[in-house]
Amino acid sequence: MTRAAVALLRFRHSHSPKHRFDMEGMGNLQVTKEGVRLEGVSEFLLPLYVKEIQSRRDSPLILQSDRNVTVNARNDQGQLTGQLTVGSEMVEAQCQRFEVRSTDGQTVLFSADEEEITIGTEKLRVTGNEGVVFSHSVETSHVRAEPFQDLKLESPTRTLTLEAPRGVEVNAGVGDFTASCRKDLLLQSSEGEIFLDANTIKLGNIPFGSAVDPLEGAPAGTTYTKQTVYELCACANGKLYLSPAEKGSTCQTTSNFCLWS
Known part of the structure; x- marks a missing residue:
């Protein structure tokens, strides 16, 4: 028997089972x-280099520190x-x-790198x-609100622009569509047409025309308050x-209104 084996046997018999040191391990380490298997709570004061750390099947794996817990990967x-x-x-x-995948590992749910976030x-x-x-532009094929909830696109202090190479569709299946702004609302088509299709088309707050009647001498700005059509x-x-509205146009x-508009 070698000296190391004799020393190991002496150490085993001279210590309690809780602090034993034998061929199967030492204390909670087996x-x-x-x-290598560790039972209970283990504390490492120096770096630990292992290929894999795995918990028991019926217990979670907990890494705990009074400060930060850092995991590094090196080449x-x-x-x-x-x-x-x-x-x-x-x-x-x-x-x-950085990636977050589904439970089966096949689908990338979230990914981020220096170029983009997906x-x-x-x-x-x-x-x-x-x-x-959003501080800058947003590129997407579909923006939809939750069922029975309103969808609102708003730019409180700047311009809201919707652009697409083959058209922009705004659809409110069962509700109203409202576009409002403080200054000008511009509908522009460079090659096609602007088509309004509805059972009723209403234009509100249209001003009344005015004219100068050379015979009556009516001043500019005269309106027709008794007119109904x-x-x-x-x-x-x-x-x-x-x-x-009369028999003729x-x-x-009343085109004098255009001079003041």
Whole structure:
């Protein structure tokens, strides 16, 4: 028997089973065919280098520290290629590409790198009361509200622009569609036409035309308050106004309105 074996036997018989040191391990540490097994709470004061850390089948794996818990990945040259840090105030991941996959590992649910962020789920749900704030442009094929909820696209201080190479469709299946702004609302088609198709088309707050009657000497700005039926007229700049409806057109006689518009 070698001196090491004799010393091992002496150590085994001179200590209690709780602190034993034998061929199967030492204390809570046991050497098995699958590797090294630790029972209970274990504390490591120096770095631990292992190929795999696995918990028991009926117990979770807990990594605990009074400060941060950091997991590093390095290449063959020892250079840091990935890092995950769990702190008291934030969780930080440092890597070339960050991915969150489905339970089967086939679908990428979320990914982020230096070029872009990709969300692979069929639905992106934002539950905050203030909605989503984008500092720059947003590229998407579909924006939809929850069932029985309103969808609102708003730019409080700047212009809201919707662009698409083959058309923009705004559809409210069972509700109203409202577009409002403080200044000008521009509907422009460079090659096609603007088509309004509805059972009823109403134009509100259209001003009344005015004219100077050379015989009566009526001043400019005279309106026809007793008139109930009007003709819709247009100025050269495209502005609309109402003129009293008679047997013939009265737009020419009330065109003085265009000079003041």
